[in-house]
Amino acid sequence: MELCGVIGIGQTKHDTARTDVSIAGLVREAALRALEDAGLTWSDIEAVVLGKAPDMFEGMMMPELYLADALGAVGKPLLRVHTAGSVGGSTAVVAAHHVQSGRFKRVLTVAYEKQSESNAMWALAPKIPFQQPIVAGAGGYFAPHIREYIRRSGAPSDIGIKVALKDRLNALKNPFAHLRMEGITLEQVAASPVLWDPIRFLECCPSSDGACAMVLASEDVATRNEPAWVLGTAVRSEPLGMAGRDEINPRAGRDCAEAVYAQAGIKDPRNDIDCVEMYVPFSWYEPMWLENLGFTEIGTGWRLTEDGVTALDGDLPVNMSGGVLSSNPIGASGMLRFAEAALQVRGRAGEHQVDGARIGLGHAYGGGSQFFAMWVVSGEKP
Amino acid sequence: MSDPVTGIITPVRLEYTYTPGVAASRFLKRIASKEIVGQKCPRCAKVYVPPRGSCPKCGVPTEEEVTVADSGTVTTFCIVNIPFAGSVPVPYVSAHILLDGSDIPLVGLLQEVAAEDVRMGMRVKAVWVPDEELAPTLLSIKYFTPTGEPDVPIEKIMEYRDA
Ligand SMILES: [Zn+2]
Numbered sequence: 150m151e152l153c154g155v156i157g158i159g160q161t162k163h164d165t166a167r168t169d170v171s172i173a174g175l176v177r178e179a180a181l182r183a184l185e186d187a188g189l190t191w192s193d194i195e196a197v198v199l200g201k202a203p204d205m206f207e208g209m210m211m212p213e214l215y216l217a218d219a220l221g222a223v224g225k226p227l228l229r230v231h232t233a234g235s236v237g238g239s240t241a242v243v244a245a246h247h248v249q250s251g252r253f254k255r256v257l258t259v260a261y262e263k264q265s266e267s268n269a270m271w272a273l274a275p276k277i278p279f280q281q282p283i284v285a286g287a288g289g290y291f292a293p294h295i296r297e298y299i300r301r302s303g304a305p306s307d308i309g310i311k312v313a314l315k316d317r318l319n320a321l322k323n324p325f326a327h328l329r330m331e332g333i334t335l336e337q338v339a340a341s342p343v344l345w346d347p348i349r350f351l352e353c354c355p356s357s358d359g360a361c362a363m364v365l366a367s368e369d370v371a372t373r374n375e376p377a378w379v380l381g382t383a384v385r386s387e388p389l390g391m392a393g394r395d396e397i398n399p400r401a402g403r404d405c406a407e408a409v410y411a412q413a414g415i416k417d418p419r420n421d422i423d424c425v426e427m428y429v430p431f432s433w434y435e436p437m438w439l440e441n442l443g444f445t446e447i448g449t450g451w452r453l454t455e456d457g458v459t460a461l462d463g464d465l466p467v468n469m470s471g472g473v474l475s476s477n478p479i480g481a482s483g484m485l486r487f488a489e490a491a492l493q494v495r496g497r498a499g500e501h502q503v504d505g506a507r508i509g510l511g512h513a514y515g516g517g518s519q520f521f522a523m524w525v526v527s528g529e530k531p
Numbered sequence: 532m533s534d535p536v537t538g539i540i541t542p543v544r545l546e547y548t549y550t551p552g553v554a555a556s557r558f559l560k561r562i563a564s565k566e567i568v569g570q571k572c573p574r575c576a577k578v579y580v581p582p583r584g585s586c587p588k589c590g591v592p593t594e595e596e597v598t599v600a601d602s603g604t605v606t607t608f609c610i611v612n613i614p615f616a617g618s619v620p621v622p623y624v625s626a627h628i629l630l631d632g633s634d635i636p637l638v639g640l641l642q643e644v645a646a647e648d649v650r651m652g653m654r655v656k657a658v659w660v661p662d663e664e665l666a667p668t669l670l671s672i673k674y675f676t677p678t679g680e681p682d683v684p685i686e687k688i689m690e691y692r693d694a
Pocket of ligand 1: 586
């Protein structure tokens with residue numbers, strides 16, 4: 150397998166409504182930044198891999214066809230990836246495979262969502278024939294699982310509030326973040342309305358417009374560009390309605406982590422990984438995924454949050470960028486996690502840089518905690 | 532010169548004929564006579580309600596039909612405080628209910644109980660629409676309501692998960 154390095158990273162300013170650009174303009178903004186970072190032009194790119202959340206969100210079927218011009222993909226291989234909310238991550242994995250296969254030397258990968266032109270709540274609450282409409286959007290789906298995590302782990306009820314505050318404070322250091330809540334306090338988060346008990350309003354991700362892009366390159370090209378080397382990639386999934394399935398600690402997530410760690414030579418994730426950018430759309434998912442990813446014993450993820458281990462200056466910083474809780478252009482959200490891990494190990498994360506970050510984990514999940522994508526990147530050539 | 536067009540809103544509508552398939556059709560027809568049926572996997576013995584005709588874990592067809600109770604246990608739940616188009620009035624409790632005899636919870640509406648009184652492990656039963664309104668749809672179950680039986684211990688509830 151060929152080596153693959155991330156040599157260009159670009160993202161848009163994420164916002165509630167980017168009325169200044171079309172969807173094509175949005176993806177192009179991120180792609181141009183990634184190309185500029187890589188020191189390449191459109192003609193250098195050999196293939197394009199695009200990801201976004203389900204077509205029903207913006208109501209645009211097969212948007213990759215419409216976006217081919219904007220992404221300089223006309224006449225080039227163009228592939229669309231679909232894996233619900235994890236799609237930004239699995240899109241980057243597919244792009245990495247394009248390079249690792251030896252077939253392409255320079256691949257552009259892009260993911261986006263323009264939620265202001267979509268209605269995710271509607272798209273996620275379809276009227277299913279012969280059933281009562283009672284599951285209200287993603288929050289309505291995940292709240293019962295969070296309640297079960299809290300019961301099982303015995304976590305104090307304020308852990309979700311602490312995660313929400315940490316991520317929003319990290320976002321203040323990220324110029325691209327959507328939510329910038331200067332002066333936000335624990336009290337403010339705690340006092341926000343409970344939408345889907347036990348989830349409070351300020352423990353939820355926003356609805357954002359945004360895109361992310363990366364240029365991935367083969368060893369000979371990448372070596373000149375201080376890349377983030379891809380040490381491992383993995384994707385796993387499991388059926389939504391499977392009897393006996395543990396939605397709180399899904400097997401697919403555990404298997405995905407095991408696979409990506411094995412490829413990257415990671416024996417002890419807690420010590421071997423310097424920073425983690427994970428998909429946390431509702432704050433309680435930080436402790437839940439810390440356990441699922443093997444950073445701590447089952448039932449103890451919340452202690453890492455409570456002890457400040459996951460803070461930007463902690464022992465295992467999590468969601469340095471402000472995470473999904475601060476910017477959620479759904480299709481791009483997974484790729485933003487992967488890109489942040491790469492930014493960190495390249496030492497280019499600016500104000501939210503973790504000192505000496507060498508190995509980073511990017512994580513994405515989607516559907517009903519059933520689709521997982523991960524990569525491990527390093528600033529040092531393997 | 533007029534302002535440039537920066538966006539358009541075009542409402543979309545999709546009309547379709549829903550075909551539930553053999554297993555779900557049998558389930559829906561039996562619902563009309565207040566009977567809840569599932570299917571048991573010949574390999575792992577898990578009972579799926581509603582039945583899907585196959586087991587997603589074993590990848591084999593499920594043919595054995597099993598009748599399950601219209602009562603069960605709340606495994607977890609959430610209290611919905613924000614309304615959405617077509618929802619029941621808030622706050623309402625959306626609960627995962629493991630029907631007696633089934634191995635997978637279904638999501639149901641809990642009523643006739645204050646949201647703050649709902650507990651994991653609470654015993655509940657289906658409240659059906661009047662007989663003359665029974666039809667092949669889950670809407671034949673108006674909602675679930677507590678039976679008043681003692682709660683099921685959490686450890687017992689957990690047994691349905693493979694973990
Ligand atoms: Zn089976």
